[in-house]
């Protein structure tokens with residue numbers, strides 16, 4: 588889970604990366620949809636990858652690039668040394684570099700000064716490697732509280748869909764969860780340190796595209812909203828345009844709200860479109876496996892999930 592030691596990269600891989608970067612520079616514009624995406628109108632989902640970067644991250648970047656998909660990488664500071672080129676590539680290809688602490692501790696067991704050290708040291712390492720200072724934080728294991736939130740002093744990004752990839756190590760399960768569970772405004776938790784996860788992503792991207800999703804970074808997902816430092820966010824809220832009491836949602840049915848123009852998944856409760864973004868960390872609807880509570884009091888998902 589921690590993957591503390593940076594995997595030595597072969598020269599072949601370095602050369603491959605150099606060729607890819609050269610190719611990126613020669614091909615414009617980037618397939619990344621990021622500049623024009625409006626997640627108030629579009630059906631957006633944020634795929635997030637924790638605990639890296641690792642040996643499978645280059646393959647993941649290739650697959651994301653092929654699909655024109657943006658993603659967010661919540662990285663451990665201790666994994667950055669030796670992977671600086673990978674971080675540069677993430678930024679260059681439209682992804683978001685984000686903070687997942689330095690060494691993946693349970694922050695609720697640390698002093699506030701130790702929490703600040705975990706966060707700030709990682710921010711500096713990511714900025715030094717990529718040129719971009721992270722603005723999003725995800726606490727390891729999703730474990731946090733009000734005191735930790737104050738010490739972190741960054742928005743704490745949780746998730747609405749947990750792939751449980753670290754537990755089952757199954758490509759087919761990763762595909763199934765990643766295909767069926769996301770809803771508009773959702774945040775999906777994966778770990779790019781697992782081969783079975785990275786191997787599942789091309790199919791997940793393809794299936795979610797068929798469901799009408801656009802793949803955005805966390806910052807893009809919350810664009811226009813003011814995220815508060817220390818507060819927790821499970822997903823981007825998509826308020827209902829107008830109540831439709833004549834056709835109430837059913838637990839296993841499909842949303843009865845305005846048509847999204849795309850097929851809906853098995854989930855319900857969140858219209859695919861919304862008239863305007865509203866700053867809030869409170870989830871709309873009830874994402875699977877996560878409680879619907881005020882952001883300051885949303886507990887971390889059931890341990891020992893390695894968020």
Ligand SMILES: [Zn+2]
Pocket residue numbers: 637638687691727728893894
């Ligand atoms: Zn983690």
